[in-house]
Amino acid sequence: xxxxxxxxxxxxxxxxxxxxxxxxxxxxxxxxxxxxxxxxxxxxxxxxxxxxxxxxxxxxxxxxxxxxxxxxxxxxxxxxxxxxxxxxxxxxxxxxxxxxxxxxxxxxxxxxxxxxxxxxxxxxxxxxxxxxxxxxxxxxxxxxxxxxxxxxxxxxxxxxxxxxxxxxxxxxxxxxxxxxxxxxxxxxxxxxxxxxxxxxxxxxxxxxxxxxxxx
Amino acid sequence: xxxxxxxxxxxxxxxxxxxxxxxxxxxxxxxxxxxxxxxxxxxxxxxxxxxxxxxxxxxxxxxxxxxxxxxxxxxxxxxxxxxxxxxxxxxxxxxxxxxxxxxxxxxxxxxxxxxxxxxxxxxxxxxxxxxxxxxxxxxxxxxxxxxxxxxxxxxxxxxxxxxxxxxxxxxxxxxxxxxxxxxxxxxxxxxxxxxxxxxxxxxxxxxxxxxxxxx
Numbered sequence: 001x002x003x004x005x006x007x008x009x010x011x012x013x014x015x016x017x018x019x020x021x022x023x024x025x026x027x028x029x030x031x032x033x034x035x036x037x038x039x040x041x042x043x044x045x046x047x048x049x050x051x052x053x054x055x056x057x058x059x060x061x062x063x064x065x066x067x068x069x070x071x072x073x074x075x076x077x078x079x080x081x082x083x084x085x086x087x088x089x090x091x092x093x094x095x096x097x098x099x100x101x102x103x104x105x106x107x108x109x110x111x112x113x114x115x116x117x118x119x120x121x122x123x124x125x126x127x128x129x130x131x132x133x134x135x136x137x138x139x140x141x142x143x144x145x146x147x148x149x150x151x152x153x154x155x156x157x158x159x160x161x162x163x164x165x166x167x168x169x170x171x172x173x174x175x176x177x178x179x180x181x182x183x184x185x186x187x188x189x190x191x192x193x194x195x196x197x198x199x200x201x202x203x204x205x206x207x208x209x210x211x212x213x214x215x
Numbered sequence: 216x217x218x219x220x221x222x223x224x225x226x227x228x229x230x231x232x233x234x235x236x237x238x239x240x241x242x243x244x245x246x247x248x249x250x251x252x253x254x255x256x257x258x259x260x261x262x263x264x265x266x267x268x269x270x271x272x273x274x275x276x277x278x279x280x281x282x283x284x285x286x287x288x289x290x291x292x293x294x295x296x297x298x299x300x301x302x303x304x305x306x307x308x309x310x311x312x313x314x315x316x317x318x319x320x321x322x323x324x325x326x327x328x329x330x331x332x333x334x335x336x337x338x339x340x341x342x343x344x345x346x347x348x349x350x351x352x353x354x355x356x357x358x359x360x361x362x363x364x365x366x367x368x369x370x371x372x373x374x375x376x377x378x379x380x381x382x383x384x385x386x387x388x389x390x391x392x393x394x395x396x397x398x399x400x401x402x403x404x405x406x407x408x409x410x411x412x413x414x415x416x417x418x419x420x421x422x423x424x425x426x427x428x429x430x
Contacts, residue, residue: 106396107396107397107399107400108396108399108400108402108403109399110325110329110402114325138429150428150429151428151429154410178414179413179414179417180410180413180414181321181322181323181409181410181413182322184322184323184324185322185323185406185409185410185413187323187325187402187403187406188323188402188403188406188407188410189410191400191402191403191406192403192407194396194400195369195395195396195400195403195404196427198394198395198396198400199393199394199395199427199430200430202394203430205429205430207429208427208428208429208430209427209428209429210425210426210427210428211425211426211428212411212414212423212424212425213365213366213423213424213425213426214353214365214366214420214421214422214423214424215414215415215418215420215423
């Protein structure tokens with residue numbers, strides 16, 4: 001598939017971009033700064049030893065892609081969504097955003113709209129299939145292509161076909177996906193990240209994660 | 216310790232009661248129906264081969280205990296808390312309640328008060344140390360004392376000393392506890408249960424759970 005990774009110059013986004021390109025997908029890194037996006041794309045192509053990644057500004061990346069993945073910080077969430085709203089109509093948007101509490105990153109704060117991804121759906125309208133995934137994946141090991149990511153991916157969304165596409169992309173990135181129900185459930189998956197960051201802090205580690213057991 | 220398990224005639228409560236009694240704690244099963252509580256206590260004593268469990272009405276159980284564990288359905292949450300409010304002042308109350316969405320038990324519904332346990336704290340007042348735990352533990356295997364429970368316990372609360380007591384009780388019941396931060400984080404732990412119930416339903420299993428990795 002042709003995948004745009006908006007905010008793809010960041011650690012999480014560029015790690016996912018590298019893994020998808022490695023799996024044979026065509027990837028467009030999106031950034032507010034198109035020049036920076038192109039530079040990061042070239043670095044990733046060098047790491048990959050192939051030319052499947054290019055850079056563009058966020059709206060251009062979203063326009064050219066079949067599926068759009070959003071990996072910006074929560075502070076840039078609304079503006080980025082408004083910026084790409086037209087370009088993503090009719091597409092699947094994968095929201096990776098975690099609403100981090102500015103006062104304490106280990107304390108859950110439920111956003112006014114119910115969750116970051118419910119806010120995304122409200123901004124984009126019903127013409128876009130919002131699916132959430134990857135919020136609990138630490139960026140730490142994403143760029144090591146042979147590293148086993150010891151964390152499952154909980155996938156939420158209201159459109160089953162869109163969810164199946166995203167679950168395949170999770171597998172293509174070397175992770176295990178679980179259907180975690182409708183978009184209403186994303187508040188929980190987003191909120192797991194502050195809990196994992198608290199465990200990181202207390203245990204002096206970088207990549208605490210979760211695994212689903214018994215199924 | 217002397218532990219009251221309110222709603223302890225149910226599957227989750229009686230399973231925890233049995234495990235704590237097995238670990239040497241004195242347990243009081245609480246129920247709206249004291250007679251039923253005494254009957255279940257006797258059954259558990261028979262299973263245990265010891266007489267460390269007795270039954271009482273909820274308020275009596277709470278009054279006689281050092282620590283009070285609440286395992287009632289969400290529909291009985293507010294009434295039970297109001298009923299034991301005086302009896303639990305100055306104590307630790309462990310809230311196991313999951314707010315189940317009556318329209319769809321696999322869909323997360325955040326309660327008006329932020330979470331069941333925040334509602335408990337509001338009802339009981341600041342004289343009670345509310346800690347949450349065990350919401351994600353399926354009752355299925357609790358009563359088999361030699362069964363390994365393949366699910367970790369995320370413990371939330373605003374009082375560190377109270378949280379440490381509860382984390383020890385988790386270990387005494389044969390499970391692994393993690394400090395999952397302040398009571399504000401309980402909305403996530405409570406909401407994990409509908410997600411796990413959805414996984415149970417889709418995968419035709421009974422006891423999907425979670426494990427924390429990487430820490």
